[in-house]
Amino acid sequence: MAKLSIGIVGLPNAGKSTLFRALTTVAVPAESYPFCTIEPNVGVVAVPDDRLTRIAELVHARKVTPAVVEFVDIAGLVEGASQGEGLGNRFLQHIREVDALAHVIRLFEDDAVARVSSAGDPARDRELVEAELALADLELIEAHLERLARKARSGEREAQQAIGVVERVRGRLERGEPARREALTEDERRRLRGLNLLTIRPQMYVVNVGEDFWQEQPETYDALVRSVRSEDPGAVVLPVSALLEAELWELSAEEQREYLLAIGADESGLARLVQAGYGLLGLITFFSYNENELRAWTIREGALAPEAAGTVHTDFEEHFIRAETIAFEEFQRFGSLKAAREAGAVRFEGKDYAVRDGDILWFRTSA
16 A cells, blocks of 8 residues: 555544644644644654664664655534534545544543533543444445445345445444444445445544643543543554644754653654554555665555555565565664675565565566
């Protein structure tokens, strides 16, 4: 895939635009009143990866191109958004093609930033947004079922086969559950793909906490995690301080490391959020380089070498012959491609090779 895209959803004043601005360094309005974000904001940022930096040092790369992630921020949702309240329905269309959702839930306290609903109950805030996403999908599903029914009555076989899975998903949504909880085969997913359902996408919960969170984790956070995992045991819940992230990006890399160490955080919220996105979608990174450029690429876990080659150049997949590869850890140990080759550490792999995270690859093709 060219890049990972993550749509940011949540209530107004949950800190979505502040987080977006901090993650992408794109200046967007972040005043403390509802619907400040009038049009969707899109920011593309480099994926933090220390391996890319280390390879660049070893090969003295002239140009370094990281993998990227795209963040899409929309207006805050309110109750009734699926029916157009607060402009929410209009903006939900802007995130129907993202790969994953980051649902931002407010857990910070700030009297200067008004709460829009639920009087400080983060579990209720989560339920409200989840309900609006499900209702928006339900509206699409019901309209689609009407079209399928007409086609099925006229004898269209594809429509007859699709009705069953669409009705199952409608049942989930009517119960207020996301479509992703329905067990679907790959063929069933294909039948739903054109609908671009919001709730079928993998979703992480980004809890916008105060800057002192890492010194004293509040009980409200633990309660929210329990609430989320009572419904979805494997859910990704990620504490991030939007204000802290905004402060970090005004510092140098060394100052960032010192700041994070001082507050007890291992790494930036951007790094953790991107890692969570890759994990949700089963993505990995491989690297390629030549005399002109070192580059990181995003690909699905389990992808075979020809697919990876096609990521670098579309013609390479069809004309793939073989790949030379070495794991990042091995390459770092030898310090150069020449030394690795002399030690026999660079392998030749064919069409059945499943690319591994951190592989460095050189492709041989007939093109």
